[in-house]
Amino acid sequence: MALARSYSVALLGLEGRLVEIEADIGAGMPGTKLVGLPDPGLREAKDRVRAAVRNSGQSWPDTNVTLGLSPADLPKVGSSYDLGIAVAVLAAAAAVPSDRLAGTVLLGELALDGRLRAVAGILPALLAARRLGYRRALVPVDSVTEAALVDGVEVHGAPTLSDVVAWLRDEAPLCEPGPVQPVVAGSAPDLADVVGQPEARWALEVAAAGGHHVLLTGPPGIGKTMLATRLPGLLPPLSADEALEVAAIRSVDGSLSRSAPLATVPPFVAPHHSISRGALVGGGSGLAAPGAVSKAHRGVLFLDEAAEYGAERLESLRTVLEEGEIRLARIRGVVRYPAAFQLVLASNTCPCAPPRDTDCTCTPSARRRYLSRLSGPLLDRVDLRVRMRPVTVMRTDDGARPEDTTCVRQRVVAARRRAADRWSRHGWRTNSAVPGPALWREFALPSSSTTVVEQGLRRGALTARGADRCLRVAWTLADLAGADRPDGDHVAAALDFRDRRAA
Incomplete structure (x- = not known):
């Protein structure tokens, strides 16, 4: 009887949960059993992985193989567990050493000939693995650039299962990612x-x-x-x-x-x-x-x-x-x-x-x-x-050319910087994110400035939510004007933006 384990990650939305893959090779009739709440696609993994292992020049155990994915009550969806299952079985059969599996997550789908195919969710899975203390990852070679976005994780890319076996045996290195270059804003419509x-x-x-x-x-x-x-x-x-x-x-x-x-x-x-x-x-x-x-x-x-x-x-x-x-x-x-x-x-x-x-x-x-x-x-x-x-009129050659994106964006960036400096100690970055209670208490404006809002509430022309949003817009107008705080004109202009006749 032999037992080995490898590690992968299950995604619930963008939240990742560590999955321990156990492979037990025991006495009994030849067969493979997969337990641990797999979905229909994952249930097929045992046949897919067995073919990939054999076509990679390795032997599949000719006895009973039990594969367990833990936590058992966590839904497992997709084919990203293929590589982890294959490696766990090979480690349990003593075909590869298991010393490199500790602290390593394995993600990737296996083709029947042993090729590793890219899967969705590599980035959030590795972010979760890093949060859980795992500092090494094996991914398909096509996903190396994506995996490299996660700092603090040693990423290795493999084109085939045979390459993973050679790496586990310390016989050959795997592909490592190069530096990641962010995409710079290009020519947006003006x-x-x-x-x-x-x-x-x-x-x-x-x-x-x-x-x-x-x-x-x-x-x-x-x-x-x-x-x-x-x-x-x-x-x-x-x-x-x-x-x-x-x-x-x-x-x-x-x-x-x-x-x-x-x-x-x-x-x-x-x-x-x-x-x-x-x-x-x-x-x-x-x-x-x-x-x-x-x-x-x-x-x-x-x-x-x-x-x-x-x-x-x-x-x-x-x-x-x-x-x-x-x-x-x-x-x-x-x-x-x-x-x-x-x-x-x-x-x-x-x-x-x-x-x-x-x-x-x-x-x-x-x-x-x-x-x-x-x-x-x-x-x-x-x-x-x-x-x-x-x-x-469609004339644009009269010398009064409208402002372009670059000119307007400079004012927008300056206004956002003012808002970010003002709200930074509270954790807010834009005026639209400020809660209503803060606008009426900690950052309350003088009653002379909010008179029009109060009148709108009394007449029923404005809801409490609408009043909060009116003040947020007033703060934005003040930021664009370079003012320290909104005055009555800013509040009135913000209220005018909520005119129901515009709908």
Whole structure:
């Protein structure tokens, strides 16, 4: 009887849990048993691994083999355990020494001929392994660049199982990663391309400076989509930690670039209005996968033709906008994905959507029904609402060229720096992240400045949440103006952004 163990990582969302893989070779009829709550894909691993071991020139035990994945009550999903299972069996059969397995995690799917294939979730798995004290990892050679993003872990990449066996026997080295180069922000669409629309351009600048959500309404073809696609260019580049968060989500999703996994450009996600609710917020059988709201983490989620999305999908965003994360409960467990994004909604004002409001052929009830698809509770979470007007002239050669992205971004970065310096000791980085109680107590403004907000609350034109968001926008306006704190004009301008007539 022989027993050996290796180690891998199970992912619940972005949270990693260490999995101990035990291989027991005992007396009895030849056969392989896999226990430990595997999913259907993992149950097939015993046949896949056995073929890979034999085709790599190694012998599979001709007696009874029991494979245990611990913790036994933790769901195991996917094929990333193949390499760990193969190595544990070979170590139990004394085909390879086990001294290098301590403190090492093994991740990778095996082909039938012994090749190692890349799997999703390498980055969050190694982040979890580092947190648990593991300082060495064996991954497929195609995943080496991704694995190298985790500092403090010695990464080795293997093209085949035979290479792993040779490394365990100390007969040959494995591939090691080179230095990781972050992606530098390239040529983003320029804000100068947008003709006219000064109010909307100003709202976009305010949104970028404070991290606020925006609603753009108006006739088709006036620049709503053009403005939204230029918002990421106004945002500051992602910090190292933020870029790692974004890369971890893309790793789980399987969309992480192998050549340039660490991007400093804020993501921009613009799903079609036919997207399902599960694809928008996350879902799927077993353990839920991340949706568009998580892929837009630290960036922008743009919902064009927002009124066409339907109530079920739009209302599913309400909690996410407040909490900055999504919790998805499934029969196999609850997973959490970060979803701190800026929401940009764009919508026409009626179904017929003529270039001018005076040409509208819709009945008043049809217009109300169309705009009511954007519910009050959802709009209450949108800080800036802008009614855009038709463009009346396309001339751009009169010397009054609009400001470009570089010029506006300088003001945005300066405003964000002021906000970060002010909130840093509290752990907040943008004005949109400041809790309401702090705005009314520790950072309370004089009553002369908040009179218009109090009047709006008394008239019922403003909710308590809306009052909090109004003050957040006021702080952003003050930061853009270089003021130490908002005054009455800043608060009034912030309240004007919440005008329901703009919806």
